[in-house]
Amino acid sequence: MRLFETSAIQIKNKILSKEIRATDFIKIVFDHIKNVEPNIQSFITLNEDEAIKKAIEVDKKIENSENVGALAGIPVAVKDNICTKNLYTTCASNILKTFIPPYDAFVIKRLKEEDAIIVGKTNLDEFAMGSSTENSAYKITRNPWNLECVPGGSSGGSAAAVAADFSLMALGSETGGSVRQPASLCGVVGIKPTYGRVSRYGLVAFGSSLDQVGTLSKDVRDAALLLRVIAGYDLHDTTSANIAVPDYLDTIDSGVKGLRIGIPKEYFAVSFNDDVCKALKDALKIYERLGAQVVDISLPHTEYAVAVYYIIANAEASSNLARYDGVRYGYRTFKPNGIMDMYYRTRSEGFGNEVKRRIMLGNYALSSGYYDAYYLKASKVRNLIKIDFDIAFEKVDCIICPTSPVPAFKIGERANNPLEMYLSDIYTIPANLAGIPGISIPCGFSKDGLPIGMQILGKHFEEKKLLQIAYAFERETDFHLKKPALKISPV
């Protein structure tokens, strides 16, 4: 096994014990990126010079026996909708092509404080709107397991970067499944924390009542380590929760004996891929063998979740994206003829079609005469979906279901049918609407050798229990250790 194929915790221990220097390791990682990245296209911007500077700083601290942070020397990739001071943050949009944030997002400040090394900014669907990373204005990211397939999205660049070992961990963001779904399609671990667990300060806003920063990593223990670093209260985000952040690792090996796992019958009622179905059933057998009890539950409003989501997320997006007007940052059209012409041309030239579609849908749902029929109706059904979960969690400790109804699909296969693309998120969206945490972990492979992910959902702020349940499975299996066969790109 090559060094960069190991987990973050293993590398951190090697760096702390001076078995390898952070500087040498980061150089190995960048060599690997240069060899393979041309095939995968997971990054929009690489941060090599700053990364090496930070590695030197970490090595100095270790040489001088100074205290180092929890992520000392660990290469981390960051989705390009999270603001990084003095480093391009484009949201994969032409409208922010030249944007260099004058400040760090809360989560970036935390990474830096804990001595992580930021490798680069990863590709996404423009403004995180999409499920395949095909909607980027710059490039199409490919799935490391099959270059003809999508990595999922919208955090597809971050998921692909971790799967291809370009970074040991990564940050993504979720509004409707954008961390868990690409984690599933790329065979890595992805967490969407409880709404409010992680500050959204510096995360470019999409749907503010749904958005949350999440983690991508090679295994569950690394996820626990990274989540602890980014979680916590932040005065700059008034929706961040002032609740203490536990040590997610200390009791992670407590197992699942006696825990009750809920299986939502509605999720299994619709027909989905046979390989996904089999992988899930096998996984549940493992949990039963480990002493958990599997019980049927009902989430009766599941089938309405996608409809609710596309009203609420887009209504919020239409308002959030009104700020891109060519005045304060980003693109401005060439020689506008007055202020109105500037707004129209800047936005029409700067946004891609998926973003335009969603802004228009959002404005339609909020417009006079339609507000009650769409936005108010959706907000009410959202409450019903949340109540479904409240009732379910009276009976069970967690809920297990597929993360995605299918393994990675082919590039271009769904590009011209937005509705079909939206339905890729059918299993992930309910958790965002209800604000509950979820984790996706590898649980098998399709006949074609593509990874399959299993999703574990829990009560608000019970990330610790989810990680424990996820780790119990990971310890029994080796799906997370399998690696895609990466080819060196032709020079």
Next chain:
Amino acid sequence: MMIDKDEVEYIANLSRISLNEREKDMFVHQLNDILSYIEKLNTLDTKNVKPMAYILKVSNVFREDKLETSIPIQDVLINAPSTKSGFFKVPKVIE
């Protein structure tokens, strides 16, 4: 059909987006697909359901009214397409 070309033009205007004829046709088609799917919400009776905007209990967050440092103006203006004397510069607003 739930939304026609005139309505697409209307919401494009609300969105400050201009569309050519080909784009209008495409969006009429796609938005109708999505809106017909969303119609399924009307099969639910929600008369006695309260709307939900936030998951967590939210309350006003106050802080002491004390001066804190903010990002320097020159750092903020660095991203602006056009500036003048420490301000954002835009085309003439009042004709």
